[in-house]
Amino acid sequence: MLLQGFGTLMSFVFLGLLVFAIFCVVDAALRREDAYRAADKKTKQFWLIILGLTVAAGLFVPSFFLLKIAGLIANIVYMVDVRPALIQVSGGGGGSYRGSSSDGPYGPYNR
Template sequence: MLLAGFGSFLWLLSVAMTIFAVVALVIAALAREDAYRAADKQNKTLWLILLGITVVVNLYPVLFMLQIAGLIATIVFMVDVRPALQQVSGGGRGRRGGSSSDGPYGPYNGGR
């Protein structure tokens, strides 16, 4: 019974990794090519190949280590490349034209 529960957990983990990779692949495909160059984050083709291979490896698991490598590539894309692309493309949510002295609750006036 414990082994069946562990198998179910691994299956759910695999499904979550696949969905995460598919979302990253769609985001990478929708971004403009020039945004990758402007953000200095390799190029669009490289990221599409890496994330596409990740999706295929997750759909047809051969080696767990390949799935882990794909997960790392997906995390790097989502944490590093995607925010840089959003910033270059002007799609950064949460910024309302504030200055560099703005804190999380508004401008910092130095205690004045």
């Protein structure tokens, strides 16, 4: 009974990893090619291949745990390093308010 519960828990974890990988590959596909070069990261094609292999591993090779860990590391690197650099190069994350260097906690210092 305990093993069955652990198997169910792990299937939810693997489903979460798959959703995370799909989000990463879709996000990478929607970014512009020149943003990758401007951010001095690998090419868009490189990241699409790596992240696409992660999705394929999640879908078609469910029992190879080491491959899932490698894919998770690739997804984390994309989310923590590449994506913020692409957002910075592209001109922001879509927020309605973007502060400047002269902004304090309650607004601009130079009024």
